[in-house]
Amino acid sequence: MSVLAGICCGFLLNLFHVLFSFYLQLKLFKFVFLKYLYNINNLYCNKFKKFQLESELIEKCVKNYSKLPRHMTLILGEESVSYEDLIQIIVWTLPTGIPVLSFYDHKNELKADTLYEVFLKNYKELVPHIKWGVSFSKNNTIEKNLSKNGIIFYFTVDIKKYYLVFYYRQLLIDSIKELSRKKDLKLTDRASTEAALDDLMMQKLSNSGNPDFVVINGNVYTTYGLSPWHIGFTELLTIPSYKLLTVKDFTNILHVYAGYERKFGR
């Protein structure tokens, strides 16, 4: 009897999971449909003209947002790499005033140089506006700075690497060893040791610093091993698929961030 009850319960649980998968797919169809309409609308539109129109729309929307992230990271998650969609996100981020945009692919399929080449092929005129981060072998000099509200800034695009499963953990171990070897470094108390280690880790991990906002591709909130030095106080958001984003979805994502309230412990 208990075996029969167990079988029934197992079957019921699997049924609920199947129904839940179906529900998630239905939610996705809405985005698929809207993306299809978006693509149809832009089918015969000149790329640069489309960029200008969308930039105006984005600037108009973000003007009303109370805050924007200083550094936004997109985690690709389980989805395959689509360079066209990634460069579209770069192009949309350009007019927002967000200084740093980075991508994180734990599968290591995203190649920096391929991303650069695809961007160059499609938006050659925008390349001088972007500071390509340390992941890119083509370290270019900025010819044209960007300006927002009278402030000149660089727009940096970077890729966060994921070499090994426990990369950043090993990085901390290496940093501990490195600091202990520095005999000339006066680590008189715990506070000075901690400050020195924190500086060293930030230096090693990324030149772009901590992301304020991490957008996770997929239905599940998980950071796929993104370094904890990066995400302790970062705001998180999931999106169904970065390949299905329209410009309206992109502005909505930033709108969600603008609505997040930070209390800093208070």
Added chain:
Amino acid sequence: MSSLSSSFSPLISSSDTTQSSFSSWISEKPLSWFQRLCIYILKWGSLPKHVAIVMDGNRRYAKKQSVEKIQGHQKGFGKLTETLQWCSDMDIMEVTIFAFSIENFKRTREEIDALMELARQKFRLMIEEWKKLRDHGICVRVIGNLALLPKDLISLIIIATLLTKDNKRTFLNIAFSYTGKDEVLSTSSEIINGIRDGKIRENEITETFFDQCLYTYESPPPDLLIRTSGEFRISDFLTWQSWNNQIYFVKSLWPEFSMWNLLFAIFCYQHFLGKFMKTYEDRYFNGSANSVKFADTLQKERWRILVDRCCSNGMKLDYQTLESLSAEEVYVYYKKHYDT
């Protein structure tokens, strides 16, 4: 996903409608037959072994109910005891709760004092209920930078953890005066000093060795991290340990957290389990005898420093002696020196 769970209303749930009890660490509210059935069904899938919870929203709840903030925290405590009961019913053996962050010291003096007083009450209650905790097999550990806390509170924490250290069925880790970065930096600092003093060699420092030196050395990494109140960040809670777990955000404020929120979080955990990175495999610490000794000494040294700190507050025995006492003897010691 969190909006789906918060709109799902239980069919029969007497325990959710009654007032939460603030008077015991052990909640013995009966579950409805429907709740028990849902738990039974869920248990046929994978369950997280370790759940971490950020209990956020007590003050907003108090504001919503137009009561004092401290009453919101009291209600939050009641919800905590209920949640521990639900986890126990679901055979989730380890729960870590984020009770007080180092960042929270930025709050007003008045609020901090009220929270510390509440903590004193709850730890005293835990000490008085040590037999109940023993019967339920609950081992309480407190992790964090405890040196930042008032001495009398540290004394109560030490006594409470000693009273429950031999209980092995369920583990409750209370993160108090804690942030993930502080944990990692302070541990690293201690290891660096150890290398400089010649107590440990560089080649003995590995990731698993580092894990053994953290505050959470006795616990596996959390499989599921739940955060309430609709905030979408982890606030530096177990960030080192949570590099590959699933995070579930709930819109409800912590005192409004229901069993259905928990069940749905676990359902989602099951649903997405195979869809992200491989779960953390148990990484056995196979260090040298010297590194094992160093890690062990480091943990004991932390407690020794805390006990010494409490000496001026009446703690008459050193930690080694206290650790060797049985739970009954520790309770007698507490009654003699601390109970007023």
